[in-house]
Amino acid sequence: MRGKYFMSLKIALAGNPNSGKTTLFNALTASAQYVGNWPGVTVEKKEGQIKGINATLVDLPGIYSLSPYSLEETIARDYIVNEKPDIIISIVDASNLERNLYLTTQIIELGIPVVVALNMMDVVQKRGDEIDICVLEKALRCTVVPISAVSLKGLETLVKKITETPGKPKPLPFSRDIERALDGIYRIIKGVEPFDKYEPRWLSVKLFERDADIYKNVPPEIRECIERAIKAAEEKYDDDSESIIINDRYEQIARLLCGIHKKACPKTSVSEKIDKIMTNRVLALPLFFVIMWGVYYFSIQIAGDITTGWMEEIIEWLSAGAETLLLAWGAPIWAVSLISGGIISGVGAVLVFVPQLIVLYFFLSILEDSGYMARVAFIMDRIFRRFGLSGKSFIPMLIGTGCTVPGIMASRTIESESDRRMTVMLTPFIPCGAKLPVFAMFTGFIFSDASWVGPSMYLVGIAMVIISGLILKRTKPFAGKNAPFVMELPDYRLPRISGTAKNVWDKTKSFIIKAGTVIFAASAVIWFFKSFSFSLEYLGEDGIGQSMLAGFGRLIAPVFSPLGFGRWPYAVASISGMAAKEMVVSVFAVLEPAGIFFTPVSAYAFMIFTLLAAPCIAAIGATRREMGSVKWTLFAVLYQTGLAYFMALLVNQAGSLLFADAERVQFIFAGAADEGHAVSLAGNPMVYIMAAAVILFVILAVIKRRKPSILGGGFNIPAEKRRGRHGGCAGCSGCGGANTRRY
Amino acid sequence: MTLKQVPCGRQVKVVRLNGKGALRRRFMDMGITRGAVVSMRKVAPLGDPIEVSVRGYALSIRKEDAANVIVE
Numbered sequence: 001m002r003g004k005y006f007m008s009l010k011i012a013l014a015g016n017p018n019s020g021k022t023t024l025f026n027a028l029t030a031s032a033q034y035v036g037n038w039p040g041v042t043v044e045k046k047e048g049q050i051k052g053i054n055a056t057l058v059d060l061p062g063i064y065s066l067s068p069y070s071l072e073e074t075i076a077r078d079y080i081v082n083e084k085p086d087i088i089i090s091i092v093d094a095s096n097l098e099r100n101l102y103l104t105t106q107i108i109e110l111g112i113p114v115v116v117a118l119n120m121m122d123v124v125q126k127r128g129d130e131i132d133i134c135v136l137e138k139a140l141r142c143t144v145v146p147i148s149a150v151s152l153k154g155l156e157t158l159v160k161k162i163t164e165t166p167g168k169p170k171p172l173p174f175s176r177d178i179e180r181a182l183d184g185i186y187r188i189i190k191g192v193e194p195f196d197k198y199e200p201r202w203l204s205v206k207l208f209e210r211d212a213d214i215y216k217n218v219p220p221e222i223r224e225c226i227e228r229a230i231k232a233a234e235e236k237y238d239d240d241s242e243s244i245i246i247n248d249r250y251e252q253i254a255r256l257l258c259g260i261h262k263k264a265c266p267k268t269s270v271s272e273k274i275d276k277i278m279t280n281r282v283l284a285l286p287l288f289f290v291i292m293w294g295v296y297y298f299s300i301q302i303a304g305d306i307t308t309g310w311m312e313e314i315i316e317w318l319s320a321g322a323e324t325l326l327l328a329w330g331a332p333i334w335a336v337s338l339i340s341g342g343i344i345s346g347v348g349a350v351l352v353f354v355p356q357l358i359v360l361y362f363f364l365s366i367l368e369d370s371g372y373m374a375r376v377a378f379i380m381d382r383i384f385r386r387f388g389l390s391g392k393s394f395i396p397m398l399i400g401t402g403c404t405v406p407g408i409m410a411s412r413t414i415e416s417e418s419d420r421r422m423t424v425m426l427t428p429f430i431p432c433g434a435k436l437p438v439f440a441m442f443t444g445f446i447f448s449d450a451s452w453v454g455p456s457m458y459l460v461g462i463a464m465v466i467i468s469g470l471i472l473k474r475t476k477p478f479a480g481k482n483a484p485f486v487m488e489l490p491d492y493r494l495p496r497i498s499g500t501a502k503n504v505w506d507k508t509k510s511f512i513i514k515a516g517t518v519i520f521a522a523s524a525v526i527w528f529f530k531s532f533s534f535s536l537e538y539l540g541e542d543g544i545g546q547s548m549l550a551g552f553g554r555l556i557a558p559v560f561s562p563l564g565f566g567r568w569p570y571a572v573a574s575i576s577g578m579a580a581k582e583m584v585v586s587v588f589a590v591l592e593p594a595g596i597f598f599t600p601v602s603a604y605a606f607m608i609f610t611l612l613a614a615p616c617i618a619a620i621g622a623t624r625r626e627m628g629s630v631k632w633t634l635f636a637v638l639y640q641t642g643l644a645y646f647m648a649l650l651v652n653q654a655g656s657l658l659f660a661d662a663e664r665v666q667f668i669f670a671g672a673a674d675e676g677h678a679v680s681l682a683g684n685p686m687v688y689i690m691a692a693a694v695i696l697f698v699i700l701a702v703i704k705r706r707k708p709s710i711l712g713g714g715f716n717i718p719a720e721k722r723r724g725r726h727g728g729c730a731g732c733s734g735c736g737g738a739n740t741r742r743y
Numbered sequence: 744m745t746l747k748q749v750p751c752g753r754q755v756k757v758v759r760l761n762g763k764g765a766l767r768r769r770f771m772d773m774g775i776t777r778g779a780v781v782s783m784r785k786v787a788p789l790g791d792p793i794e795v796s797v798r799g800y801a802l803s804i805r806k807e808d809a810a811n812v813i814v815e
Contacts, residue, residue, distance in 0.1 A: 065772040069765040098798040099774050239777070243760070246771045250779070250798075271801075275785075284788040378803045382789035385805075391792075484766050484808065485792060486773060489801040 009055035010083070011162065014076060014107055015091035016100050017062030018371075018490040020119040023499065024091055024149040025059045028159070053163055058085065064099070066106045068213040071412065080110050081198060087113045087162055094131060094146070095123045095491065097261055101253045104140070105172055111199030113166040114142045117158055122148040123491070127269075130262040139256045142169040150496055171201050172256075174248045177236055182208055184229040188222060208233070209242045271491040275375065284379050295367070296455050299360035304440050305448075307355035315348035334538050338527050341541075341593075346523025346586035349669060350515050353437040353582075358508055360433070364402055365503040369495035373398060374487065381485055387469030390414070390485040393423040397430045397465065401458075402507060404432045404619040408626055418478050424626045425636040426468055428615040430461045433511065434581035438610050441585050446603045446665050453604070457611055464612060464643065514580065522579050523586050526572075530591060541593035550594070563609060563645070564602030564652035569594045574609065580616050589669040599662035601655035605648040612644035746781065746795070746804075746812035754782040755814035762811040774798040775812060 015021045029048025046059035060079060061072035068074060080088065090107050092100040108114050124131060137144045143161050147154030173179055182204040189195050194217070195203055206214045207226055218226065230241050237244045277283055323340045367373060373395055381391030392414055400407030404427060411423040431439065439457050447453040472478045529549035533539055539547055553568025556575065560566045573587040588596050598606065614620060614637040624633040655662075749755055757779045760767055774797045775781060784794040784801065792805045 064769075067768055067772065069768055096798075096800045099800060102772070102774070242768065243771060243777070247776045247778070250774065250776050272784075279785065279787065279794070281786070281788045378787055378792065378794065379789065381803075381805070382787060382791045385791070484769070485803070485805050486766070486769050486808070487803050488773070489794060489803055 009053070009087065009162070010085045011050070011055050011057050012060055012080060012083075012085040012088045013057055013091060014060045014080075014088055014103070015062065016064055016093060016096075016103060018488060019062070019091050019093040019096075019100060020149045021059065021062060021091050024089075024117065024119065024147070024155075025057065026499075026502070027149050027152055027155055029057055050159065050162075053159060055162065057089075063103065065103060068211055074213070077110075080107075080112065085112060087115060087166060089115050089117050089158075089162070091117045091119050094118045094120050095127065095129075097131075097257060098250065098253055101140075101256075102249055105249055105253065108140070108142065108169045109171045109199065109202040109205060111168060111202065114169050115158070115161050115166055116140065116142060116144040117149075118144055118146045119149050121146045121154070122151055127263075132260045135260050136256075139260065140169075140172070142166065150499070172252050174245070174252070177233055178208075178244060178248055181229045181233040185226050188225045188229070189218075192219075192222060205245060209245055269491065271371075274492050275489075278372070278375050279378060284375075288376060288379060291367075291372075292458065293455055295360065295363040296458060297451070299356050299363065299436075301443075301451050301454060303359040304353075304356040304443075308352055308440070308444060311352040311355065315344065315352060318348065319344045333540075334531065337531060337540075338524065342527025342531075342590060343520060343523050345589045345592075345669065346526065347515050347520050349441075349585045349589035350437055350519055350582045351512070353440055353585075354508060354511065356440060357433055357436065357511060358504060360436070361402065361504045361507045362500065364398075365500045366495050367398075369493065369499060369503075371490045371492045374489050377487060378489060383466065384469070385485075387422070387466075387473040389419050389422060389469065392485065392487065393419065393426075396423055396427050400427045400430045400432055402433050403510075404428050404430075404615050405622045407432075408619060408622040411626060421627060421632060422469065422472060422478055424623055425472075425639065426465045428619055428623075428640060429464045429468070429612055431457050431611055432581065432615070432619075433507075434616065435610060437582045437585045438577075439607055441588070441667075442598070442603045442607055445667050446598060446600055453607075457607060460608065460647075461611060464647070468639075468643070515582075518580050519583060519586055522576065522583055523590060526576065526587055526590055530594075544591070544594045549591075562652065563648040564605045564656070565598070569596060570606065574606075574613070577610060577613070578617055578620075580618075581610065584610060588667060592667065592669050596667040597664050598667070599659075599664050601652060601659055601662050603665075604655065605652040608651050609644045609648035612640060612647055614640045614644075744814055746783070746809035746814050747793075747806045749781075749783040749814065751783055751785055754780060756780055757812060758815050759813040760811060761813065762808075766808060767811070770804075770808075770812065773802055775802075781812075781814065 013021060013025055025046060025048065028050050030051050048057050048059075049055070050057050058079070060076040063070075063073045063076050066073055066077045068077075079085075088107055088110070090104045092104060104114070104116060118131070118133070118136075131146075133144055133146055143164075143166050145154055145158045145161055147158055149155070174182070182201075185207050186200055186204040189203065189207060190200075195214075198206075198214075203214070207218070208230055210230065215223070233244060234241055239247070278287065280287075319340045322344060323336055326336045326339060376398065377391035377394050379391070380394045384390055384393050393411070396407040396410040398407075399410050407427045407430075408424050411420050411427065414420040414423055435457075439454055443450075443454050526549065529552070530544055530547045531539055532548060533543070533546045534548055534551060544550065549572055550568050553572040557566050557568045557571040560571055560574070565571075569588070569591040572591065573584045576583040576587045615623075620633065620637060623636055624630065627633050627636065744755070746755070746757075757775055757777055759777065760770060760775070779797060782796045784796050786793050787803070792803045793809060794801055794803045795809075796802075
């Protein structure tokens with residue numbers, strides 16, 4: 001019977017991590033997504049409109065169970081109990097039935113209609129396994145739809161089944177003695193406020209388990225009666241009530257699957273074969289370093305080397321072109337300077353790195369989607385254990401190589417508070433996508449023959465993480481119990497081009513948008529302060545030393561003298577890094593007339609300082625949200641900046657001693673305002689191709705933001721709602737947003 | 744015997760779970776329950792954690808936590 005819903009359907013999507021939930025969510029909601037935070041916490045909340053029907057889909061955090069022990073589980077159950085969605089889609093990894101169905105049986109008990117999306121049927125087929133869907137449906141007593149989210153198969157059927165108004169499912173019965181206890185408990189609690197808001201079945205099970213969240217609200221007299229019922233069962237089974245329920249569930253499921261699930265003859269799976277090498281006792285670590293080295297070598301050295309020249313030519317041409325145009329229109333000299341020497345110069349300096357970042361994001365995306373990240377956590381756990389963390393802390397850091405903000409947010413999965421704090425503090429040490437342009441700039445100008453410099457930043461970052469961890473662990477606030485480590489190692493997967501492309505596109509788009517907004521504005525502001533003296537007299541390039549910016553800079557600069565870069569342009573650049581780390585490059589470009597000089601020693605010191613100092617405002621904001629206190633955030637920022645200062649000092653002092661005769665190099669940037677200087681594009685076809693690509697990119701980025709949704713239900717999602725917002729983040733260079741994988 | 748002592752490649756059955764609280768619950772949620780069949784797959788390159796196979800998938804746990812799982 002087709003139900004008529006005049007109001008929008010509210011649908012929740014629940015399932016294990018690694019079950020393809022994100023892929024399904026993206027496939028069902030396409031571009032109509034809203035990303036934010038669950039209220040009051042920092043776990044990401046994703047909501048979207050399902051294409052073609054009048055329904056909202058809420059993506060619940062990936063969970064293995066509905067226990068009260070972790071934040072993710074609490075969010076999921078609270079949402080279902082309080083918001084009462086109309087339907088729950090329980091996504092099940094068909095290649096992993098037992099453990100996935102364990103969650104499904106719990107969801108069914110919540111009393112809300114359930115549709116089971118049996119995902120990864122393509123894997124099942126490939127393995128040669130068989131699953132009897134009809135019998136499974138009958139056994140679970142709810143609709144089961146086989147799908148393959150990644151190949152977009154079965155999705156129309158899924159949507160159809162959703163609109164067919166599934167009825168309330170009947171939960172699977174436990175063993176007789178347990179059922180008796182549950183009956184008894186329900187009779188006791190029935191009618192007691194505020195417990196009538198819960199589904200009776202779910203409530204009795206939770207009380208039987210002594211679920212902390214729910215049990216604590218039970219009045220003592222009632223609790224006594226319930227305890228009696230529980231204890232009777234515990235004696236009978238010689239086990240605690242929680243274990244009794246869990247064991248029984250798994251036994252139910254095993255019985256259920258007996259006739260339904262036929263496994264092909266067990267042979268070593270492909271994943272196992274790959275892992276023979278990837279987590280091999282001898283090869284694993286070297287292989288990891290080779291892979292990471294390769295990733296960054298290909299992006300910075302090779303892709304960077306090739307594309308930077310072309311991009312610079314384009315910027316140069318843009319800048320000169322704008323200048324000529326403006327002068328032809330009779331624009332005042334300051335306007336020409338603002339556009340050409342301020343904005344185009346500043347923004348352009350950062351855009352030059354887009355091609356390199358695309359390559360980097362591509363490789364990182366493949367690593368994440370393939371399942372290799374879990375292996376990395378597995379390998380690194382021993383090291384992280386030494387300072388009380390777990391291999392899981394490595395994942396935020398690896399994500400942080402894209403952007404620190406989602407990296408910091410990924411630390412939410414770490415249960416222990418002190419470990420989470422330490423992870424949040426140390427994650428920014430790993431170079432993020434925004435710091436890459438800074439390193440690439442120095443590499444380009446000074447270290448082009450020393451290919452070890454770029455990757456060395458990553459090694460230094462990792463080393464600082466390890467050393468800091470060891471030191472901090474001995475201090476009181478962090479010396480606590482070790483973080484637990486129980487982690488699934490999902491099968492290796494061949495990343496889909498479409499998924500990877502979307503990932504890379506999202507991150508690159510964020511980067512470009514950030515350039516077009518934050519960096520654009522900041523460049524203009526910097527231009528203003530560098531072009532005018534304190535008496536607001538317009539200064540040309542030669543007068544830059546008398547500008548307001550120079551004045552401010554000279555106040556601060558002495559602090560940086562021991563580090564080898566005690567002149568005001570460098571001080572200003574460092575501080576501007578607080579808005580966005582890429583700003584350092586922009587500021588150098590814009591302040592070029594003041595003369596930017598570095599020796600290899602002072603350059604490396606500056607790089608180290610940029611690497612380790614406190615991250616950008618967006619990341620500091622994320623830090624504050626994760627830490628939950630200003631005191632801790634301050635501590636983190638001071639520690640990071642202090643360490644940065646100390647290390648840069650070390651490099652500069654030691655380096656100056658060792659390389660006393662280092663050569664000074666001046667930085668000359670493309671697009672620097674050269675009065676009346678016409679530049680013609682060399683007849684290099686690659687430049688034209690790159691220019692066309694850039695224009696296409698920009699157009700696409702703008703279009704995808706503004707196009708109204710063409711959903712069948714007639715939804716028009718306002719542009720602001722559709723842009724992924726990360727609780728305050730201005731849009732970072734590398735934020736995958738809705739595509740950030742959770743572990 | 745505990746799960747920690749099981750040599751690579753061997754398959755065992757879980758008899759009891761010691762310990763308490765969230766970690767024990769997590770083990771059970773992941774399928775390591777009384778009567779479950781677990782096989783020891785490998786040890787991480789640095790000696791810890793271990794990778795076991797349970798209910799059709801691969802799980803990694805630390806040796807010191809594995810010591811809480813009594814098997815036969």
